[in-house]
Amino acid sequence: MLLVGLTGSIGMGKSETARMFSALGVPVYDADAAVHALYDVGGAAVEAIGAAFPGSVKDGKVDRAALGAMTLGDSAAIKKLEAIIHPLVGKAQMDFLHEAEAKGADIVVLDVPLLFETRGETRVDAVVVVSAPPDVQRARVLARPGMTEEKFEQILKRQTADAAKRSQAHYVVDTHLGLEHARERVAYVLDDLKCREAKIWKSRKDANHS
Numbered sequence: 001m002l003l004v005g006l007t008g009s010i011g012m013g014k015s016e017t018a019r020m021f022s023a024l025g026v027p028v029y030d031a032d033a034a035v036h037a038l039y040d041v042g043g044a045a046v047e048a049i050g051a052a053f054p055g056s057v058k059d060g061k062v063d064r065a066a067l068g069a070m071t072l073g074d075s076a077a078i079k080k081l082e083a084i085i086h087p088l089v090g091k092a093q094m095d096f097l098h099e100a101e102a103k104g105a106d107i108v109v110l111d112v113p114l115l116f117e118t119r120g121e122t123r124v125d126a127v128v129v130v131s132a133p134p135d136v137q138r139a140r141v142l143a144r145p146g147m148t149e150e151k152f153e154q155i156l157k158r159q160t161a162d163a164a165k166r167s168q169a170h171y172v173v174d175t176h177l178g179l180e181h182a183r184e185r186v187a188y189v190l191d192d193l194k195c196r197e198a199k200i201w202k203s204r205k206d207a208n209h210s
Contacts, residue, residue, distance in 0.1 A: 001101050001107070001108060002106065002126070002193060002197040003108060003125050003126075004107060004108065004109045004124060004125065004126050004127075004128060005109075005110050005112060005115045005120055005121055005123075005124035005126070005127045006021070006028075006109050006110065006111045006112070006115075006127075006128045007111075007114075007116065007127065007128070007129055007130070008130030008131060008162075008165070009137065009156070009159045009160075009161075009162050010113075010137070010152070010155050010156070010159065011132070011136075011137040011138070011140040011141035012130045012131055012137060012175060013130050013132060013140075013173075013182070014111065014113065014130040015030075015032075015111075016175070016179075016182070017173050017175065017182060018030065018111040020182065020183055020186040021109045021186060021190065022109075024186070024187065024190055026105075026107055026108065026190065027096070027100045027103075027105050027108045027109070028108070028110075029092075029093055029096040029097075029108065029110045029111060029112075031089060031093070031110070031111060031112045031113060032111070032113065034089050034092040034093070035085060035089060038085065038088050038089070038092075039061060039062035039064065040061050040062075041061045042060075043061065043062070044088050045062070045084055045085060045088055046060065046061060046062055049084060052080055052081070053071075053077075053080075053081070055070075056070060067081070072150075072151065072154055073154050086118070093110065096108075106197055107190070107193055107194065109128075110124060113159075114158075114159070115127065116160040116165060117158070117159065117160055121168065125196070125197075126171070126193060126196060127168065127169050127170050127171070128170065128172075129162075129165045129166055129168075129171070129172050129173070130173045130175055131162055131165070131172055131173070132174065132175050132176040134162075136176045137162075138152070141155075171185075171189045171192070173185045173186060173189070
């Protein structure tokens, strides 16, 4: 099974690109959705986050705005939060992979915002980076409810620069050229990935018979 990492900085259009892969029948693991589930009522991270960040849990679930205010620009607090979240997200990802493999999937996409920041590119077979020019990115992000210049800049500081991501990608999907262009690019990437998967499968089969 070919593991494909899908990533991109905030505002680049990664979620929409992930939906395009899903629409073509590819199982997609959404790291953000996994975190939301962990934060929600009954989520595995609620108790630990509430203990580590008093006041961050309200009505049985993590208040993302309150937690964000407690961690914004505080590297120690961010590391404390990541120590709680990353193992749980890792387990959710493994559960997803086991289920996809059991269903016979040849290719899966791991939609991970901080793929390079967590060295996730070393654990996948190919990387797809979603990208757009800085002015387009900024306009998209600042149009989001509750977003400010300060928050945007703090988020950018935590993310690998777009140019660096592009330089390390196997494929790049530029999203500022319109949805139809992005869909065509995703379809091309998927076709190429299928060829890549077939070559890997053949090489492994040949190795097993040598």
